[in-house]
Amino acid sequence: MRILVVEDxxxxxxxxxxxxxxxxxxxxxxxxxxxxxxxxxxxxxDVIVLDRMLPDIDGLEVCRTLRRQRVQTPILLLTARDAxxxxxxxxxxxxxxxxxxxxxxxxxxxRLRALSRRAVEMLPAVLRADDLRLDPAQRRVWRGxxxxxxxxxxxxxxxxxxxHPNQVLTRDMIAEHVWxxxxxxxxxxxxxxxxxxxxxxxxxxxxxxxxxxxxxxxxVRSS
Ligand code: CA
Numbered sequence: 001m002r003i004l005v006v007e008d009x010x011x012x013x014x015x016x017x018x019x020x021x022x023x024x025x026x027x028x029x030x031x032x033x034x035x036x037x038x039x040x041x042x043x044x045x046d047v048i049v050l051d052r053m054l055p056d057i058d059g060l061e062v063c064r065t066l067r068r069q070r071v072q073t074p075i076l077l078l079t080a081r082d083a084x085x086x087x088x089x090x091x092x093x094x095x096x097x098x099x100x101x102x103x104x105x106x107x108x109x110x111r112l113r114a115l116s117r118r119a120v121e122m123l124p125a126v127l128r129a130d131d132l133r134l135d136p137a138q139r140r141v142w143r144g145x146x147x148x149x150x151x152x153x154x155x156x157x158x159x160x161x162x163x164h165p166n167q168v169l170t171r172d173m174i175a176e177h178v179w180x181x182x183x184x185x186x187x188x189x190x191x192x193x194x195x196x197x198x199x200x201x202x203x204x205x206x207x208x209x210x211x212x213x214x215x216x217x218x219x220v221r222s223s
Contacts, residue, residue: 001046001116002026002177006036006062007078008055012101016049019105020112024139024152026179033057037065043176045073047112052079052090060093067094074115076108113137116163127162129209129222132201134162143205153178154197157190158220161210165222168213194218 007013020027033054052059077095127134156178
């Protein structure tokens with residue numbers, strides 16, 4: 001997933017960035033509300049982690065502004081307070097979930113997974129295409145009964161394709177969701193990883209799941 005973290009405490013922001021990257025996500029960090037609104041325009045994020053107490057614009061106001069702009073990206077609000085009225089205010093402002101500091105990283109990661117599922121029309125926890133299954137939480141893939149071990153990039157590409165079954169995804173879209181910006185110019189890197197992915201999940205089996213759409217991109221076929 002591509003995640004935007006909005007957090008002014010630089011130590012926590014750095015920790016979140018590091019931990020989420022370890023989980024294989026692409027993470028951008030901004031330190032204030034103004035930057036969050038600007039950054040959000042440049043990229044289509046899968047989830048936004050938004051601190052409530054920011055030095056410029058209040059997190060709730062950032063949330064309201066995004067919703068007014070019809071940004072539908074799921075938002076998880078972080079806060080130091082744990083009062084009912086604060087939770088209600090957060091949800092009313094358009095946040096989808098709420099986590100009180102201090103929190104366990106494993107809980108944040110699980111909530112982000114849940115939010116990303118909710119975003120794509122209630123996708124099930126395990127993604128499928130024909131006899132292929134991918135479990136994002138366990139980070140495991142099977143075709144039929146056989147488990148397939150995928151390197152990180154191949155896993156992330158497959159997860160992204162499966163979250164958008166039968167849609168053509170361009171190399172730019174794949175790069176944006178699986179890589180950091182510095183890799184964006186090297187789109188043939190994506191072809192190399194798609195080839196590696198096909199070798200593992202398609203070539204040994206009847207029925208090709210990953211289709212090339214010439215001069216556009218790739219899609220996963222799912223009935
Ligand atoms: Ca703060």
